[in-house]
Amino acid sequence: MKYLIRFISRNPAGGVEYRDKVVDAPTITIGRATDQVLQLRDLRARLQHAVIEQKPDGVHVSSSALTGIIVNGRSQRASKLAVGDIIEVGANVIKVIDAPDGIDFAISFELSDDASTEHFVTRWSEPVSDVGGWSKRRLSWTLVAVVALLGFVLPIYTYDMFLQAGPIHSAHSTTAAECDLCHLNAFERVPDSACEACHTVDRHVVHSTAAVLGEIRCASCHLEHNEPEQLVNQHQGLCGDCHANTPPDAALDSAADFLDDHPEFNAAGQAEDSNLKFDHAAHLAEQGIVTPAGRRVIECNECHIQEPGGAGFETIRMDVHCSDCHTLSFDPDDTTRTVPHGDPETVVQSLIEYYSARLLGEDPDAVEQRVRRPGQRLSRADRDRAAAEARVEALAIAEDLFERRACTNCHTVTRVDGDVPWHVEPVELTTHFFSNAFFTHAAHQTEISACGDCHEARTSASATDVLVPGIENCRDCHGSGFARRNAPGQTPSTCVMCHSFHFESKGPRE
Amino acid sequence: MHESILAYRKRRYLWIALGVSLLAIVAYLFDDPQEPSNGGTVLGYTLGTTGVLLILWLTWFGVRKRRYSSTRGTVQGWLSAHVYLGVALLVVVVLHAGFQFGMNVHTVAFALMVLVIASGLWGVFIYMRYPERASANRDGSSRPELMDQLEDLDRRAQRVAGELSEEFQELVESGVSRTQLGSTLWTRLRGRDLSQIILRQGGKTTVMANPGQEAALDWLANEQSRAVDADSLAKIGELSALIRNKRQLLRQIAEDLRLQATMEIWLYFHVPLTAAMLMALIAHIVTVFLYW
Numbered sequence: 001m002k003y004l005i006r007f008i009s010r011n012p013a014g015g016v017e018y019r020d021k022v023v024d025a026p027t028i029t030i031g032r033a034t035d036q037v038l039q040l041r042d043l044r045a046r047l048q049h050a051v052i053e054q055k056p057d058g059v060h061v062s063s064s065a066l067t068g069i070i071v072n073g074r075s076q077r078a079s080k081l082a083v084g085d086i087i088e089v090g091a092n093v094i095k096v097i098d099a100p101d102g103i104d105f106a107i108s109f110e111l112s113d114d115a116s117t118e119h120f121v122t123r124w125s126e127p128v129s130d131v132g133g134w135s136k137r138r139l140s141w142t143l144v145a146v147v148a149l150l151g152f153v154l155p156i157y158t159y160d161m162f163l164q165a166g167p168i169h170s171a172h173s174t175t176a177a178e179c180d181l182c183h184l185n186a187f188e189r190v191p192d193s194a195c196e197a198c199h200t201v202d203r204h205v206v207h208s209t210a211a212v213l214g215e216i217r218c219a220s221c222h223l224e225h226n227e228p229e230q231l232v233n234q235h236q237g238l239c240g241d242c243h244a245n246t247p248p249d250a251a252l253d254s255a256a257d258f259l260d261d262h263p264e265f266n267a268a269g270q271a272e273d274s275n276l277k278f279d280h281a282a283h284l285a286e287q288g289i290v291t292p293a294g295r296r297v298i299e300c301n302e303c304h305i306q307e308p309g310g311a312g313f314e315t316i317r318m319d320v321h322c323s324d325c326h327t328l329s330f331d332p333d334d335t336t337r338t339v340p341h342g343d344p345e346t347v348v349q350s351l352i353e354y355y356s357a358r359l360l361g362e363d364p365d366a367v368e369q370r371v372r373r374p375g376q377r378l379s380r381a382d383r384d385r386a387a388a389e390a391r392v393e394a395l396a397i398a399e400d401l402f403e404r405r406a407c408t409n410c411h412t413v414t415r416v417d418g419d420v421p422w423h424v425e426p427v428e429l430t431t432h433f434f435s436n437a438f439f440t441h442a443a444h445q446t447e448i449s450a451c452g453d454c455h456e457a458r459t460s461a462s463a464t465d466v467l468v469p470g471i472e473n474c475r476d477c478h479g480s481g482f483a484r485r486n487a488p489g490q491t492p493s494t495c496v497m498c499h500s501f502h503f504e505s506k507g508p509r510e
Numbered sequence: 511m512h513e514s515i516l517a518y519r520k521r522r523y524l525w526i527a528l529g530v531s532l533l534a535i536v537a538y539l540f541d542d543p544q545e546p547s548n549g550g551t552v553l554g555y556t557l558g559t560t561g562v563l564l565i566l567w568l569t570w571f572g573v574r575k576r577r578y579s580s581t582r583g584t585v586q587g588w589l590s591a592h593v594y595l596g597v598a599l600l601v602v603v604v605l606h607a608g609f610q611f612g613m614n615v616h617t618v619a620f621a622l623m624v625l626v627i628a629s630g631l632w633g634v635f636i637y638m639r640y641p642e643r644a645s646a647n648r649d650g651s652s653r654p655e656l657m658d659q660l661e662d663l664d665r666r667a668q669r670v671a672g673e674l675s676e677e678f679q680e681l682v683e684s685g686v687s688r689t690q691l692g693s694t695l696w697t698r699l700r701g702r703d704l705s706q707i708i709l710r711q712g713g714k715t716t717v718m719a720n721p722g723q724e725a726a727l728d729w730l731a732n733e734q735s736r737a738v739d740a741d742s743l744a745k746i747g748e749l750s751a752l753i754r755n756k757r758q759l760l761r762q763i764a765e766d767l768r769l770q771a772t773m774e775i776w777l778y779f780h781v782p783l784t785a786a787m788l789m790a791l792i793a794h795i796v797t798v799f800l801y802w
Contacts (some may be wrong), residue, residue: 044656044662065659066759128695131775132694132696139782140786146786147790155615165614167612179801186800221544223550266541
């Protein structure tokens with residue numbers, strides 16, 4: 001289908017100019033878009049505003065735009081066109097004109113002066129620069145003021161806990177409400193004097209180490225306001241940085257990591273010299289041990305009773321823990337008679353008294369059978385002789401007790417000159433094998449641990465055995481201070497888990 | 511071809527942001543300070559300084575985008591970096607704090623920063639979807655063009671009304687002058703139509719709400735049913751059609767205003783919260799050294 005579009009323009013002098021354009025297309029599209037056959041420069045027109053097309057009954061114009069079109073002065077959606085009809089789109093006027101020969105349909109088009117109208121602007125079409133009268137700038141300054149007041153100025157004068165970077169350690173909770181107890185001067189680090197107001201530190205960090213470490217403050221190691229709360233530096237580097245790779249002639253061996261760079265414990269492999277004889281193996285025999293109450297199995301905790309604090313054990317006492325079996329009886333005729341558990345003089349004295357009483361007839365059951373007239377008392381000579389006999393008897397029994405039967409079972413007994421010719425070496429058990437380390441049994445009593453896991457008492461026949469385990473035993477559970485070096489399940493163990501930092505009072509074990 | 515700010519230069523700033531985050535995470539994992547991880551360790555100070563520099567640079571975007579003559583990068587590039595590095599800031603700051611949070615001014619600064627980043631992500635989401643929805647709604651026209659079309663409809667309604675009685679002219683005149691959509695962000699967000707109209711009924715003149723031109727159309731429908739001659743019947747019908755078209759155009763404009771308001775409102779959170787966060791950041795830094 002061939003269309004003719006006649007463009008009409010008027011020159012300033014008032015003359016009219018025509019420019020014809022022939023279009024061979026099925027339709028004439030009218031709109032603002034660049035692909036339209038008839039492009040309008042009117043903002044009121046849609047990109048595709050209207051279409052002129054041939055239909056069986058003639059040529060029609062139609063529009064899908066909201067503003068629609070005006071045909072012959074009437075707003076319409078679609079209309080059949082005849083010569084002389086006027087179509088208005090916005091300010092554009094399109095006229096249907098006579099088609100010349102060879103042309104199917106012709107229109108003229110005049111771009112109106114009115115086409116580029118000023119946008120009519122109402123208040124509600126303008127951009128909004130505020131929310132309820134609040135511009136972004138005003139909102140910003142208001143929030144800045146609120147944050148400055150509530151977040152900083154107000155806390156300084158009322159609740160300065162709001163300014164702390166983390167919670168105060170529970171050990172310091174009594175001072176928590178007063179920041180300036182420690183933070184003595186603004187914009188200065190907490191000085192040592194703040195700590196020394198409460199803590200005595202003269203035994204801590206001896207001068208020799210201070211010289212090596214240089215300028216350090218209490219708070220270099222003891223940091224507050226952290227989570228998890230931790231006042232003592234637990235880090236491996238605290239000790240390891242200096243104690244790693246010590247020279248061979250140094251007083252202390254290298255100790256950089258418990259996992260694989262820590263010397264064997266001093267106690268391991270040594271002999272205990274306590275003057276006591278004791279056979280753990282015999283006492284802990286699996287089949288039990290013969291007691292006055294019959295054969296029974298003895299458990300560790302019958303003798304080793306934990307202290308209330310849980311760190312160590314109460315002292316083992318002869319009268320409490322041993323005497324049920326180890327009776328100190330001496331008279332086969334009367335096994336309930338025992339000597340006291342004490343020094344040799346007391347033992348001998350008690351024996352002399354016992355036998356004197358018997359020989360001198362004060363004990364009706366133990367009167368020496370001697371013929372006397374009624375009313376006759378023992379002569380002085382008789383009494384002296386009886387006393388001497390009692391003494392001889394007592395010493396004979398005592399020798400048996402001290403050297404063959406009772407005392408020597410457990411104690412080291414030596415012969416000495418004197419009225420009581422025996423000396424029992426005092427028992428000197430080592431109470432702490434780790435003089436420079438902490439160990440608490442309570443922390444190691446778990447569901448999976450038994451005494452025998454660490455202490456090889458069941459095979460120890462001699463009291464000279466040191467039953468404190470070696471370092472390998474600890475390493476079953478305790479690993480490196482660097483968690484990532486450990487196998488799964490191993491407890492990360494830094495130096496300060498067992499050791500404390502350079503306390504002057506703790507020297508090497510003597 | 512339009513390129514999303516997220517895809518700018520083959521996601522160059524996404525990779526930079528991921529690099530920064532990864533670097534911070536690896537440093538944190540390998541760091542083994544002699545105290546619980548916090549802002550006061552060597553790494554803590556490093557990450558804190560990085561965070562402050564990032565925040566200052568991110569804030570500078572508000573200045574850079576107004577410097578139209580600046581040739582230091584394109585605004586599109588700056589925005590792309592602003593978005594990605596803004597998210598990376600979250601990683602850097604969380605690691606700076608060593609995951610220690612509490613009821614204090616420091617955590618307030620952190621919380622405000624999180625809100626700023628969240629409002630920024632909201633803005634990114636809005637700008638990914640709403641411009642497209644807005645142009646689909648406007649269907650090729652700009653807002654001024656829609657307004658011109660509205661004016662065109664109004665003029666034609668006035669022309670038709672001029673051929674009818676005075677009541678019709680009053681109806682159309684008041685309908686035109688009292689057409690109003692939301693003029694504040696809130697009313698625009700809710701897509702409110704606040705139009706009014708003056709109606710003459712039974713000798714009484716009343717101002718009525720005219721949302722969606724309903725009151726005008728009802729009145730016209732009533733008049734149409736009472737019209738007797740074919741000419742006025744046709745003209746009233748044409749007037750009704752014009753006002754129905756206006757109703758639809760107004761809905762389109764109201765939707766356009768709503769979409770535009772949505773695209774603006776997030777900045778009313780993002781910008782003031784940024785200012786508040788900067789103040790809290792200053793309080794955080796001053797406090798830390800005040801109580802060193």
